[in-house]
Amino acid sequence: MRAAFIDATTALLDDDPRTALVLADISASQFAPANTRHPERVLNVGIREQLMIGVAGGLALTGLRPIAHSYATFLVDRTYEQIKLDLDHQGVGAVLVSIGASYDGSREGRTHQSPGDVALFDTLVGGWTVRVPGHPDEVAPLLRAAATTDDPVYLRLGEQRNAQAYPDADRLRVLRRGGAGAPLVVAVGPMLDPTLAAVEGLDVTVAYTHTPRPFDAAGLRALAGTDVVLVEPYLAGTSSAVVGRALADVPHRLLTLGVGRADLRRYGDPADHARWHGLDAEGLRRSLDAFLGSVRR
Amino acid sequence: MTTTVTTDSRAVLAGLIRRLSGDEKHAPSAHSTIDVLQVLYDRVLRITPDTADDPERDRFLLSKGHGPAAYYAVLAAHGFIPDDWLDDLAGPESRLGHHPDRLLVPGVEIGSGSLGHGLGLGVGTALGLRAQGLLKPRVYVLLGDAELDEGSNHEAIAYAGATGLANLTAIVVDNASATHGWAGGIAGRFTVNGWTADTVDGRDHADLYAALTGHRPGRPHLVVAHVKNKG
Numbered sequence: 302m303r304a305a306f307i308d309a310t311t312a313l314l315d316d317d318p319r320t321a322l323v324l325a326d327i328s329a330s331q332f333a334p335a336n337t338r339h340p341e342r343v344l345n346v347g348i349r350e351q352l353m354i355g356v357a358g359g360l361a362l363t364g365l366r367p368i369a370h371s372y373a374t375f376l377v378d379r380t381y382e383q384i385k386l387d388l389d390h391q392g393v394g395a396v397l398v399s400i401g402a403s404y405d406g407s408r409e410g411r412t413h414q415s416p417g418d419v420a421l422f423d424t425l426v427g428g429w430t431v432r433v434p435g436h437p438d439e440v441a442p443l444l445r446a447a448a449t450t451d452d453p454v455y456l457r458l459g460e461q462r463n464a465q466a467y468p469d470a471d472r473l474r475v476l477r478r479g480g481a482g483a484p485l486v487v488a489v490g491p492m493l494d495p496t497l498a499a500v501e502g503l504d505v506t507v508a509y510t511h512t513p514r515p516f517d518a519a520g521l522r523a524l525a526g527t528d529v530v531l532v533e534p535y536l537a538g539t540s541s542a543v544v545g546r547a548l549a550d551v552p553h554r555l556l557t558l559g560v561g562r563a564d565l566r567r568y569g570d571p572a573d574h575a576r577w578h579g580l581d582a583e584g585l586r587r588s589l590d591a592f593l594g595s596v597r598r
Numbered sequence: 599m600t601t602t603v604t605t606d607s608r609a610v611l612a613g614l615i616r617r618l619s620g621d622e623k624h625a626p627s628a629h630s631t632i633d634v635l636q637v638l639y640d641r642v643l644r645i646t647p648d649t650a651d652d653p654e655r656d657r658f659l660l661s662k663g664h665g666p667a668a669y670y671a672v673l674a675a676h677g678f679i680p681d682d683w684l685d686d687l688a689g690p691e692s693r694l695g696h697h698p699d700r701l702l703v704p705g706v707e708i709g710s711g712s713l714g715h716g717l718g719l720g721v722g723t724a725l726g727l728r729a730q731g732l733l734k735p736r737v738y739v740l741l742g743d744a745e746l747d748e749g750s751n752h753e754a755i756a757y758a759g760a761t762g763l764a765n766l767t768a769i770v771v772d773n774a775s776a777t778h779g780w781a782g783g784i785a786g787r788f789t790v791n792g793w794t795a796d797t798v799d800g801r802d803h804a805d806l807y808a809a810l811t812g813h814r815p816g817r818p819h820l821v822v823a824h825v826k827n828k829g
Binding site for chain 2 (some may be wrong): 306319323341342344346347349351352354355356357358359361363364365367382386387390391392576581
């Protein structure tokens with residue numbers, strides 16, 4: 302994912318003189334060739350994330366299209382007020398591209414993990430588009446589409462990936478069709494493959510999207526029966542309010558699965574954290590069985 | 599060729615500020631930024647209401663968004679906003695709040711109020727102008743000495759100095775209001791990072807003009823404007 306981002310951004314910097322990249326040391330060495338060709342549009346401010354977003358805001362005020370990049374926890378959590386004021390409140394956009402996701406930094410610990418980043422964007426007024434690709438091949442088209450606008454866009458990249466790319470899945474794309482009225486399971490980004498494995502043998506519909514914001518409310522209403530399950534790779538329940546609004550006038554039950562709130566204070570691999578948060582196939586299946594069975598039996 | 603506004607706004611400012619504050623007792627000098635703003639808008643900034651969206655204009659960013667009465671008065675004196683906007687400061691229908699909003703007030707480059715945001719935005723603006731080959735406009739950012747407490751300023755100071763961001767001028771209006779002061783002086787915080795600096799009497803218009811136009815090639819410039827009154 303990170304390599305796909307670096308390649309696509311390097312090409313954008315060559316092709317579009319409006320594109321500018323702001324870094325805070327992270328990935329700076331990978332962008333060295335782009336920096337050599339475009340020293341005035343590839344800007345590494347050092348380990349200064351508040352400044353990185355302030356600079357992005359200033360660049361946007363002059364009409365450039367800034368891309369700012371770091372680990373999610375430094376890009377978003379640390380700079381929340383800069384995102385709120387230097388971008389949102391000024392009425393300008395940027396493309397924020399993070400790596401690290403919820404627990405790619407499993408061995409680095411809580412300081413390098415950001416399960417709450419997407420929820421933070423829900424507190425902003427600017428109408429942020431949030432993209433959570435599930436495959437590296439989804440990254441370049443999403444980035445190029447973002448670069449052509451002035452809209453605020455958050456691109457959340459992680460190391461977990463699905464076997465297959467669905468670049469056009471900005472709306473809910475049905476990948477497994479259950480019977481009439483079957484429960485709907487929505488998998489966001491890299492949660493698709495574990496979700497598909499978890500629902501084996503169950504009569505459910507599985508829909509995929511890499512774009513949780515704006516959430517495809519119309520698609521959700523068209524597909525949803527009574528039971529709806531969300532499987533998200535960030536804080537559990539992040540999209541509860543969005544889904545609740547979309548289905549406000551429809552009787553439904555909602556299960557939201559995602560990263561738990563606990564600081565586990567454990568290391569190990571991302572796969573271990575997925576298991577501890579119940580986001581591996583077996584954990585998801587347990588949650589699905591409990592939720593679906595709680596009414597059926 | 600110059601588009602500098604040459605009106606001397608001194609005569610009208612007192613009346614305009616009274617309209618904002620309803621305060622008959624205090625002279626405009628109660629406002630710490632009034633003299634800097636007067637010199638900037640009268641003599642330094644290449645910006646008028648007609649060029650408020652011109653990419654070639656100079657940019658003035660009020661980072662210290664607190665107490666913007668003097669700023670609004672200067673904007674009115676120069677025709678950016680109608681005088682009668684001043685009569686209902688922060689009222690329910692007013693476009694003028696206790697902190698300025700760029701989407702509500704013509705001529706305002708940034709919305710500010712939370713301290714420590716203007717200099718980073720100014721650095722980005724200066725970089726964006728340079729990247730587009732707009733080499734004539736200059737970016738001026740006005741801060742307060744207490745505002746420098748915010749660490750975000752120091753990210754911007756270090757970076758702008760290290761990279762020789764020559765189209766940027768920071769102005770610190772120093773009324774000695776920083777709780778723990780600035781041992782060794784404010785200018786040193788900037789010059790140690792490669793900025794040039796002039797420290798002047800913030801009420802002396804001739805000295806202010808010389809300092810505000812005193813930038814040297816290849817380096818960002820700082821003007822420390824000392825004022826006695828806290829405001």
